[in-house]
Amino acid sequence: MINTKTLTYFPEPVPSITFDDIEDDMKTSSLASSNQSTSSLFDPLDAAKTMENIFEEFLEIDGRRFMNDSTLKCCMPSDSKEAERLYGLHCVYRMLWGNNFSSPLEEELSLGAKVLDVGCGSGSWVLNMASSYPLSTFVGIDIAPLFYGDCPVNTAFFQCNVFDGLPFPDNTFDFVRQGFLIVCIDWETWKDKVVKELIRVTKPGGYIEIMDVDYPFFQPGNIAQKFNNCVIHFSDAGINTNSSENISKVFSGHRNVTIVKQEEKILYYDSRIGTISLKYEMKGFESMKIFMMPLLGITDDEFSQLLVDLAKELRICKSTRHFYRLIVKKKSRF
Numbered sequence: 001m002i003n004t005k006t007l008t009y010f011p012e013p014v015p016s017i018t019f020d021d022i023e024d025d026m027k028t029s030s031l032a033s034s035n036q037s038t039s040s041l042f043d044p045l046d047a048a049k050t051m052e053n054i055f056e057e058f059l060e061i062d063g064r065r066f067m068n069d070s071t072l073k074c075c076m077p078s079d080s081k082e083a084e085r086l087y088g089l090h091c092v093y094r095m096l097w098g099n100n101f102s103s104p105l106e107e108e109l110s111l112g113a114k115v116l117d118v119g120c121g122s123g124s125w126v127l128n129m130a131s132s133y134p135l136s137t138f139v140g141i142d143i144a145p146l147f148y149g150d151c152p153v154n155t156a157f158f159q160c161n162v163f164d165g166l167p168f169p170d171n172t173f174d175f176v177r178q179g180f181l182i183v184c185i186d187w188e189t190w191k192d193k194v195v196k197e198l199i200r201v202t203k204p205g206g207y208i209e210i211m212d213v214d215y216p217f218f219q220p221g222n223i224a225q226k227f228n229n230c231v232i233h234f235s236d237a238g239i240n241t242n243s244s245e246n247i248s249k250v251f252s253g254h255r256n257v258t259i260v261k262q263e264e265k266i267l268y269y270d271s272r273i274g275t276i277s278l279k280y281e282m283k284g285f286e287s288m289k290i291f292m293m294p295l296l297g298i299t300d301d302e303f304s305q306l307l308v309d310l311a312k313e314l315r316i317c318k319s320t321r322h323f324y325r326l327i328v329k330k331k332s333r334f
């Protein structure tokens, strides 16, 4: 089995997990040899039980488990409740877009392609795609061990920090996808270091797809405006809260890629999808309350009431949130 936790990546040389390693890892899994599925590398619940993890890797705040890493900008918990929430949101976004990706890769995926999901969270996208395209192989990486349970044989998950580089050889993947990572990491480091890595591990002729969201609510009422004001604190922490504006410029600065298109979807909170999305977004705010209460200057009870009022107000004011997908192709010759 590949022990990804003990690997250190970046700067040079970048130790590489090859596809032979990944396939060996899948084959040696006891579940894979007995049946259709292989267990993923980490179970967060098991991980949380060991003393070492409680004191070093994780931090418990208000009954939720957070990664204990002060360099992380992400203030979302890393536990099974968050994994469930991410699964719910994945279903919302699939409904919103009508599909799981926009890159023109249907045929390649049906025939058998190699796919990487960067910042895969609970692995919902990987698992969903793996069952739709059984001949393709899907690899998910994330700094937090949120993926667990039994996974299909054509999937593998690794725990690593994207700021340490991507632990794969050049030109490995036909499709490299990143979803909602920009909203929780340092923009300058992402654009200067991680983008190079996304391009490096993509095969010539392959695609990179970035899906993300602009933080602020559009057409906000009074309460939504209070939440929008908190966005300044995220920006101060180095997060790009309006990345749709400059995401394509980041890629157009690289001579070995071509921007194919940027698509936008607007989520209307007074729609059916908007109502479902609200349920999971409110859970997200609830899990961030420890950070948000001081920003809003309110108590625990006031915060819970504010979320109820926010959900109502977003529908009444017909507020929206803007999502985008950027599709980039790595040139075959450059």
Ligand SMILES: C[S@@+](CC[C@H](N)C(=O)[O-])C[C@H]1O[C@@H](n2cnc3c(N)ncnc32)[C@H](O)[C@@H]1O
Pocket (backbone or CB within 6 Å): 072, 074, 086, 087, 090, 118, 119, 120, 121, 122, 124, 141, 142, 143, 144, 146, 160, 161, 162, 163, 178, 179, 180, 181, 184, 185
């Ligand atoms: C908002 S979640 C999105 C998860 C998933 N892509 C989805 O759409 O459900 C962002 C993910 O980025 C991961 N993350 C944050 N900083 C990271 C880093 N430096 N390296 C790798 N993953 C990171 C977090 O652990 C989290 O799972």
